[in-house]
Amino acid sequence: MKYYPIYLNIREKRCVVVGGGDVAARKIIRLLECGAVVSVVSIKLTTTLMNMVAHGQIIHVNDNYDQQYLAGAFLVIGATDQEEVNDRIARDCRARGVMVNIVDDPGRCDFILPSLVNRGSLSIAVSTDGKSPALARKLREDLSAQFGPEYEGYLDLLGWLREMIIAAGRPADDNRDIFTALVNSPLHGHIRAGRWEEAEQTIRDLTAQEIDLTAFINRAAKGIL
Secondary structure, eight states: OOOOOOOOOOTTOEEEEEOOSHHHHHHHHHHHHTTOEEEEEOSSOOHHHHHHHHTTSSEEEOSOOOGGGGTTOSEEEEOOSOHHHHHHHHHHHHHHTOEEEETTOGGGOSSOOOEEEEETTEEEEEOOTTSOHHHHHHHHHHHHHHSOTHHHHHHHHHHHHHHHHHHTTOOHHHHHHHHHHHHTSTHHHHHHHTOHHHHHHHHHHHHOOOOOOHHHHHHHHTTOO
């Protein structure tokens, strides 16, 4: 099976997770990070999930699985340890045309979840098409070491510069050359090392524009970058 890579916008969309264990909790946390409206169907919940319910982060359906709880779902994740229940979830979702993921069972999935490295707006997804989750985890760990936390601020800075450069009204080809020069410049190294004067000078040299990185420097001082 070869999967089609795609990033879904699930903000404010209803996502249903069946199961109340640690695996379900991990899946729910990722859904919440992406702005989903999450319902969890399970009689038993972990302490983490009970806290989420108490704080109004998720909706708890205190019952065993039934297909009625799929109504209005954008996607469904089956995270139970019961083979028969997981099979019913998969069949019911397909009958309704709802995307489904059954944890650790690629044969019943419409989509699989990659191993992720997140640095703010930067997301690096690793998938082995379900053949070796262990390798996917190892690659994620390697990438986590390579792409440090400074990439969050670095990407925010590049996004800010992109808006500023486009607003200057240059031809698109000129802008493309500047964007390429910025990402191939020492800018990232300056930010990682906290060399803000050098970072400002690099940007001035490449964009021919005066800039003020005070806001980014303040974020770095607070440990955000």
